[in-house]
Amino acid sequence: MKPKLKLTYESELKIAFLLLLLFLVLINFGTLYLLKVTKASLSKEFDQKLTTVGNSVKTLFKELQPADETALRKALIELTFKSEVEQIDVLDFGLQYLNPRILFSTDLNDPAVIKKISEQISPSDWERLRKGTPVYSKLIKEKLVPGQNQETYYKYYFYPFNINNQNHFVIAALKNRAGNLAALEKLSKLEFFFGGLGIFLALIATFWIISATLKPYREIKHKASEAQLILGESSANEIDSVVKTFQKTIDELKHKEEILRELYQSTSEKAQNLSRLNDYILDSMSSGVIICDREGKISRLNQAAEEILDLKSASSINSHYKKILGQENPLAHLIDKTLAEEKVVKNLDLEVGRPNGEKVYLSASSSLIKDDQGQLVGEGLLFSDISDIKKLQEEINFKEKMAALGEMSAGLAHQLRNSMGSIIGFTNLLKKVLKDDSGNSEIIQHIVTESLVMEQLLAKFLNFTKPLDLALEMVNLKEIINESFHQTSEYTKRKDIFLATPAPEEANFVMADKLLVKQCFQNLFQNAFEAMPNGGKLQVSIDEEKDFLKVEVSDQGVGIPSEILDKIFNPFFTTKETGTGLGLSLVKKIVNLHQGKIKAQSQTGHGTKFIIHWPKEPGTQPAAVDSKEKVYYLNA
Template sequence: MRYFKKTPFISYEIEIKISLVVLIAFLLSLNLISAYSLKKVRQAQREGFSTKIDLSAELIENQIRLDNYKLPGSSLLNDIRVLSGADMIEIADSAGNRLIAVGVALNRENERMSTPFIRDISVRNRQGLLVYRIRLAGINREEAGLRRLAFLDLIFRSLGLIAGLVAAFLFFRSVMNPYRKIKQQASNLDISLKNYDERDGVEYAVKLFQAVIQELKEKEAILQAMYDNSEKRADSLARYNEYILGSISSGVIICDNQGIITKLNRSATIITGFSESAAHGKHLNEVFGKKHKISQVLRDAIAGKTYSRQEFEINRGDGTTLWIGLTSSQITDDKDNLIGAAVLLTDLTRIKKLQEIAEYREKMAALGEMSAGLAHELRNSVAAIMGFGKLLKKMSLPDARAVDIVDTVIAESMATEEMLSRFLNFAKPLNLTMSRFDIEEVIEECLKISDDQRANKAIEFQINKEGEIPILYGDPVLIKTALSNLIINACQAITGSGRVDISIEASRRDNSIQISISDNGIGIPSEIIPKIFDPFFTTKETGTGLGLALVKKIITAHNGTIEAFSGQGRGTTFIITLPVESRVRVDGKTDLEQLPIEESAHDH
């Protein structure tokens, strides 16, 4: 413990007593100043009242002289009386006879209120003869009120002085009692202050108190250093948490118990399409919208209802939709008080696409297995019909009409055989021959294949490439078949002249490429777009409905997706998404001759 040296100073008790005496002297001087000020106010008021009476008398005198010594009217006198504050104005002749009087005569009650003020003035003519006697009399009521106020002020000042003395005494006792207790407790402590041996008086307790304060300051410095270290660790931990939230692939959105967004990590901005700067510090309804799924889930979490592994389709900030997996929870403090809510988001788009691909494959497998047997049976029947038809043709027929009928039967049987062959080829599982290939070269080959379709049409092709396009891994022959179908489809949809735009774009986010084929042709009615990839769906008399079904089958076999966007008279756009590194493992080759590419994609 650090100790203080003894320094000469006046006793604390004497200091307090002197301070109280000075305070009382100050209050006393305030009382004297107040009394003196009030006295000066009364004096000034009396002088002012006297001046108004004198001025009013002179005004009446001057008015009489201006009117050739005629008596003024009572209304004028009454106005002067009101302005001057006089109670009565009286005018008498030289013999003392009252000629005119306004106001109220003074009585004893008025005189008890205050000493009456009377002003007499004589009016003489030019020869010096007395004409009128003017008297103004009044009670200075304001001065009387000030006198009463002075009396009350004296009483209250005296009471205030007495109260101040009592308060000073009580204050002295209340201030000194703690010191006396400190002194008593300090004398019981076995602590000696260096260079200060006297333990009597408050000074010793004060010195001891100062020594304790000094030690507390030293302890405070140690605690401050410990606090700074803990704060640094807390900042380091907070940054570590920020690094974790910024690095995880799942989106995290946190709001307080009022719905104000406090955190939106990088993955959440990618998934939702809303930036953290635009969302931080704002209400979730303002950012996402009141009816948005994320807003509803966060509000439910604040209200006590949480979700685990729920799947929703949400609207992103750019207007697109996205499937997400969502888990919500409440955030509470160490006393289980609700301080906010959080949601964990997972992008399920790829999983949903894989599920869609798997369902499509199962559907195609079931369809192929069921229809293959039926097609074989039909082929047997068609073969029999064709055999009997050819046999009839070799026999002698009665007339030419019968020959035509037999030829028609044989032609239709052959057409049915061709359709059944195509269907059986479609129903077979695709055997992919995987290799690395350049998609731009494949598209150039597809354009050459489509030359016949645009021979008699003024069709312009435009190829757009964004960024560096990576080398794909897949079956280039089947990919060429699918793209050729779509390009031929676009050419057939254009009547006369038109344009076909083909764009290629690489996506680093999901390691894929996107191929878009657009035309400005007749378009597809929006109500049948969901059906155009179904097998056998067609609106053309000569179509089989297998063209787009085959395209989707090829794209699905490469773990890709295909989507169509169109409207009647607005052209059509097909968007294909293919992974750069396909995980399909197959053996064998695909027979290109068995894959139909002449089928129009507008064959609906």
């Protein structure tokens, strides 16, 4: 038994493509053969038709005498229409073939018929015609209408015969359209040209495809052989070895891909956990953090920064810090300076405005963010809200100022009071001595009166500067407010100001010194009365806020200019001609003594509002106080 022919993968591939090329060649030659057969069949049918018409012309000339020209013409014209021949011409060339004449022509309007027919007959065709053999002309291209571009193809059939055994050489020239034959002939030429060109291109493409197809296979095979993954290149199962090697490589890649995917997932989870941890750390910080890239776009904004600056993280991320903070914001200036000079700033105190108009005090520090190469990639801003510390510092400064003022002025006021006592005593003595002198008595009485006013003012001042002790008890704040308003109305003798207070079902109780609380509200009402010279409404509201009662006292007065609003609680600060500047200072002192807070809001021409946060239970232990202590109405 003969062994099987063993072919390599490359040989099989080459044979396959060559067979495909051979198949294309066979198709091309088959097409050419079909065109040739079709053309031969159509040409044969065409020739048979013209031969039949030629025999019919010969028969008509034999049956009808040439003298009967009318009957002959009529018969030939009918034959032309019936046979669908384009034109029939019968020419008599005589014995010497000289001076031919037209015996019949369907186109009498063409004087060049004889010339056209003679041009289509070659010398060899003349010889055949003289021997009585019909001749077919080649395809002739003529214009359908003279002067136009539309053309078609014709073919002549020359049929020789004699008339009634006369020695006249007569030719019947039959002209008919041969457009189909011309089309087939042209198609055959095109098919031959493009078929040959196609075979040539297919041959080139076959070699190129074989080369392109085998190139990666050869490279894979070569690399596998170098890696000693294939044993024996001439093996009968060469392609199987390559496929198995390739499959093995794919399996290894899939395994490694799975390992990489697990590593990526693990790394991604760690990165996400680290990112979340960073977010948790930033959001748990009480200090605000803003991180910007080098172009100034905010990449991180923690929760504390949102709360301190009253911003929204969603709209701030990827936005420029100047757009979010504002062009004139001190924080924006700090970021500008850090990015421009690449210098850090530490513990810089700033006053920053919020979108709602409030101001906060911040302690801000900036830092530079750099990459491994030391290139600047961004900037970090850390800031803390020190508004409470600032206020506490102001209160401490106020208390220190008050303490120093009290120590200094107490002795001075005591000495002045002693001197005023001496002046009053000597003035009264002088009044008794000069009691008969009415002119001097009036002057002395003015001295006594002014001295008493001065002594009362010194008494008020001493009352302000001396330390106050709290006699804490549960008091109804609303009741004290009503009493303070009525006493102030009676003291000022004003009936054109009305008090508007809420009417809660339950009383608002606080642990406080009743006498000092009443003095606090009397001083506030005294200021409100003086701010409303034409009368008006005094609005008081009380709201509970956790451990505090929020009391708001609003008047309809002339208001306080913004430039002096921060100074109204300073001792001896007043804008009135007869004021001492101690009324609001005493109010603040009483509120602070109860561990409360007070602030003022005002706008010129729109009245003033005092907001007091009064603690329900101050942390200060109750202490004894003289219940007979006087309450003074101090002009602010």
